[in-house]
Amino acid sequence: MVQVNSNYLKLKAGYLFPEIxxxxxxxxxxxxxxxxxxxxxxxxxxxxxxACREAMKLAIEEMGTEQGFKGYGPEQGYLWLRERISxxxxxxxxxxxxxxxxxxxDGSKCDSSNILDILGKENKIAVTDPVYxxxxxxxxxxxxxxxxxxxxxxxxxxxIPINSENGFKAEIPKEKFDLIYLCFPNNPTGAVxxxxxxxxxxxxxxxxxxxxxxxxxxxxxIQDESIPHSIYEIKGAKECAIEFxxxxxxxGFTGTRCAFTVIPKSLKxxxxxxxxxxxxxxxxxxxxxxxxxxxxxQRGAEAVYSQEGQTQIRKLVDFxxxxxxxxxxxxxxxxxxxxxATNAPYAxxxxxxxxxxxxxxxxxxxxxxxxxxPGSGFGLAGEGYFRLSAFNSRxxxxxxxxxxxxx
Numbered sequence: 001m002v003q004v005n006s007n008y009l010k011l012k013a014g015y016l017f018p019e020i021x022x023x024x025x026x027x028x029x030x031x032x033x034x035x036x037x038x039x040x041x042x043x044x045x046x047x048x049x050x051a052c053r054e055a056m057k058l059a060i061e062e063m064g065t066e067q068g069f070k071g072y073g074p075e076q077g078y079l080w081l082r083e084r085i086s087x088x089x090x091x092x093x094x095x096x097x098x099x100x101x102x103x104x105x106d107g108s109k110c111d112s113s114n115i116l117d118i119l120g121k122e123n124k125i126a127v128t129d130p131v132y133x134x135x136x137x138x139x140x141x142x143x144x145x146x147x148x149x150x151x152x153x154x155x156x157x158x159x160i161p162i163n164s165e166n167g168f169k170a171e172i173p174k175e176k177f178d179l180i181y182l183c184f185p186n187n188p189t190g191a192v193x194x195x196x197x198x199x200x201x202x203x204x205x206x207x208x209x210x211x212x213x214x215x216x217x218x219x220x221x222i223q224d225e226s227i228p229h230s231i232y233e234i235k236g237a238k239e240c241a242i243e244f245x246x247x248x249x250x251x252g253f254t255g256t257r258c259a260f261t262v263i264p265k266s267l268k269x270x271x272x273x274x275x276x277x278x279x280x281x282x283x284x285x286x287x288x289x290x291x292x293x294x295x296x297x298q299r300g301a302e303a304v305y306s307q308e309g310q311t312q313i314r315k316l317v318d319f320x321x322x323x324x325x326x327x328x329x330x331x332x333x334x335x336x337x338x339x340x341a342t343n344a345p346y347a348x349x350x351x352x353x354x355x356x357x358x359x360x361x362x363x364x365x366x367x368x369x370x371x372x373x374p375g376s377g378f379g380l381a382g383e384g385y386f387r388l389s390a391f392n393s394r395x396x397x398x399x400x401x402x403x404x405x406x407x
Contacts (some may be wrong), residue, residue, distance in 0.1 A: 004371065005141070005143075007140055007141050007142065007143045008140075008141060009138060010140050010146075010147050010148065010154070010287060011140055012148055012152060013212075016133050016353055016373070016374075016377035016378070017040070017041055017373075019377070020040055020041075020361075020371065020373065020377075023361070023362070024036065024365070024371060027334075027365055027366065031366075034369050035369060036365075036370070036371055036373065037369065037370050037392070037396045037399060037400040037403075038371040038392070039327075039370060039371060039372050039389045039390075039391075039392055039397070039400055040371045040372050040373045040387075041373070041388060041389065041391075042066065042187065042249065042345070042346070042389050042391055043119055043254050044249060044252045044254050044267065044316075044320075044391050045391055045392050045393055046252060046316055046319060046320075047252070047253070047391075048251065048252050048253075048256065048300070049251055049303070049304070049308075049309055049312035049313055049316065050308070050312060051303040051304070051306050051308040051309035051312055052251060052256075052300040052303045052309060052312075053280075053300070053305060054303070055299045055300050055302065055303035055306075056190075056296050056297070056299055056300040056303075058299070059295060059296040059300070060296055060298035063296065064297065065281075071293040072291055072292065072294075073292045073294075073295055073298070074292060074405045075286045075287045075290050075291060075292045076100075076103050076104065076283065076286060076292075077102065077103060077104025077105075077260065077292065077298060078101075078104070078295070078298050079099060079308045080302060081104060081298045081302045082099035082100075082102040082260075083099045083259060084302055084305040085099070085102050085104075085245075086098060086099045086101075086102060087305075088261075088305045089229075089230070089245070090230060090232060091331035093229060093230060093232075094233065095230050095232035095233055095235055095374075095389075096232075096238070097232055097238075097262055097264070098265075100265070101262055101263060101264050102260050102261075102262055102280065103260060103261045103262075103263065103283075103286055104258065104259070104260045104281065104293050104298060104301075105115050105259050105260060105261060105286075105293065106258065106291070106293055106349070107246065107257055107258075107259045108135055108215065108217050108244040108245060108246040108248070108259040108261070110259075111140075111211065111244050111259065112132075112134060112135065112215060112244050113134060113138040113263070114141065114285070114289075115213065115242065115282070116138060116142050116144070116284050117289075118269075118278065118281040118282055118285055119179065119190065119211075119269070120269075120271075121142070121143060121144050121149055122178075123144075123178035123179040123180070124158070124172060124176070124177050124178045124179070125139060125144065125156070125157050125158065125177065125179045125180075125181075126157070126158045126159075126160055126177040126179070126180045126181070127157055127158075127159060127160070127180075127181045127379075128159075128161075128162050128170050128181065128182065128183070128186070128373060129159035129160060129161050129162065129378075129379035129381040129382070130162070130188055130189065130378030130379040130381050130382030130383065131159075131183075131185050131378055131379050132183055132188070132215065132357060132378070132387070133377065133378065134267070135181045135213075136154065136157065136379075139154075139157065140154060143285050144156060144157075145157055151380050152376075152379070152380060153154070153379075153380060154199065154258040156266055157402070158173070158175075158177065159379065159380065159381070160173065161381040162186070162189060162191065162381065163381050163385075164229055164337075164339065166184070168169075168191035168198070168339065169191075169193075169197060170188050170193070170201070170400060171183060172200050172201065172204050173204075176208045176209070176210070177210055178208075178209075178210055178211065179210065179211050179213065180201070180205065180210055180211070180212050180213070181213050181215070182201065182212055182213070182215070183214075183215035183217075184214075184215075184216070185218040185219065185221060185222060185343050185344035186340075186344065187215075187217070187218065187344075187346065188346055188348060188375065188378045188382065188387040189340055189346070189348040189387075190339060190340015190341055190342070190343070190344035190345075190346040190347065190348050191339070191348075192222065192224065192227045192339060192344070193227070193228070193346075194226070194227065194228075195226070195227075195228050195233070195234065198228055198233075198234045198237075199234050201236075201237045202231070202234045202235070202237050202240060202241070204237050204256040205240035205241070205245070205343065205346070206239055206240050210240065211239075211240060211242065211267070211269070211278075212231065212240055212241040212242070212243070213241075213242055213244070214241050214242065214243045214244070215243075215244045216229065216230060216231070216233040216243055216244065216245055217245065217246040217248070217249060217250060217259075218344050218345065219245070220230050220249065220250035220313070220317050220342065221249070221250075221317055221320070221321060221343060221344050221345050222343045222344075223342065223343050224342075224343055227343060230243060231243055231322070232264075238264040238266045238267070239263075239264075239266050239267065239268075240267070240289075241267075242261065242262065242263050242267065242278075242396050243261070243262040244259070244261050244262075245259060245260050245261070245262070246258075246259040246260075247259060247301050247304060248294045249316055249320075249345065249391075250304075250313050250316065251301070251304050251309075251313050251316070252316060253297075253300075253301070256300065257293070257297065258293055258297050258298065258300070258301045261282075262276055263279045263282050264279070265277070265279045266278060269281075319394075320390045320391060321345065322344045322389065322394075323345070323390035323391075323392065323394065323397045324340075324341040324342075324344070324345050324346070324347060325341065325391035325399060326394075326397055326398060327341055327388055327390060327397060327401060328340075328341040328342070330402075330403065330404070330405055331347065331349060331401070332368070333405075334404070334405045335348035335352075336349050336350065336352065337349070338350075341390065345389065345390040345391060346387055346388070346389055346390065347387070347388045347390070348375070348385055348387055349385060349386045349387070349388065350384065350385060350386075351375075351384050351386050354384070355376045355384075356374075356375030356376070356383065356384070357376040357377070357382065357383055357384065357385060358374045358376060359384055360372075360374065360386050361373075361374045361386070364386075364404065367407055368400070368403040368404050368406075368407055369403065370400045370403055370404060371387075372386050372387060372388045372389075373386065373387040373389070374386060374387075375387060382406075383397065
């Protein structure tokens with residue numbers, strides 16, 4: 001009989017969002033014709049920007065001609081898209097990131113998982129808590145951890161708590177780590193990191209020869225002009241950080257699939273005593289395991305950087321951030337303690353009356369017919385908190401708030 005990857009057996013009973021789906025399914029089987037409002041997962045609801053749609057239509061027409069047809073494209077992404085990304089997302093902010101250091105992909109979730117392909121299993125790893133579950137689960141899947149304890153923490157991972165007690169700041173550890181996951185604006189708490197805080201992390205990483213995996217998937221939602229959008233706005237970050245970006249939330253590409261990862265050519269690692277270039281390893285990984293994002297989708301992504309595209313995605317971002325403000329204002333007025341929702345599309349709520357996260361999930365589901373995400377699903381430090389997403393229609397957000405406030 002074939003042997004399986006037994007590391008999968010270490011995973012907790014179910015990934016957070018399938019467990020939510022299971023509970024919703026059970027509820028629906030018992031409560032027919034209930035109008036559920038889903039503010040759980042971070043999936044967008046508004047149509048793709050017109051500029052992106054028009055660009056993809058033209059690309060489809062182009063693919064129907066002998067002269068314009070495209071087969072396999074570059075695994076790294078077409079140069080014309082990477083040039084636009086470099087110019088608009090990095091050079092414009094004073095970040096010296098070249099097109100060659102940008103790798104276009106089908107999602108930052110995939111990249112934040114696949115990056116482990118080029119990193120050794122001996123690394124000492126730190127994650128924030130609460131944390132985007134993919135960071136933890138993919139380390140489990142690839143054999144970098146032991147089993148989970150009763151609290152759900154895995155042996156081999158170190159957890160850095162971020163909560164209301166420490167102002168949702170990821171404090172610099174006193175011990176040495178090799179690999180550190182940071183996500184700002186943070187999923188799930190909605191917290192942001194100041195330039196001073198990120199500078200401290202970059203200084204720590206360079207001092208300890210550590211690598212920061214920096215998830216900036218929600219950078220477009222930053223409203224405070226003093227908050228960095230990229231870790232490369234910090235001096236020294238090119239020597240210690242990989243950054244993940246996505247078109248999913250700012251341009252509504254969750255179902256279209258396009259993202260990119262930045263790996264500076266100055267990044268180094270070690271194989272034994274030998275110094276190794278991480279850019280070359282990732283380039284080889286992508287060339288071997290990935291055939292690139294479709295030409296049509298990349299043309300749509302390129303249109304994000306057109307004048308029309310920039311105007312349209314700004315409206316999308318503003319729409320979702322207005323939703324976030326409605327959630328925060330409504331719940332605050334009702335007596336809830338609410339964090340986030342200012343520079344990120346997530347509201348992080350303290351559960352009332354010392355309810356557990358899953359108890360509050362079930363309570364909202366049954367009494368208000370509103371779906372959110374229990375904080376404990378993001379880690380031990382998430383217990384007693386609850387996440388609501390601003391990704392929905394205005395009508396649904398307002399109606400959901402009316403239902404919750406009535407409770």
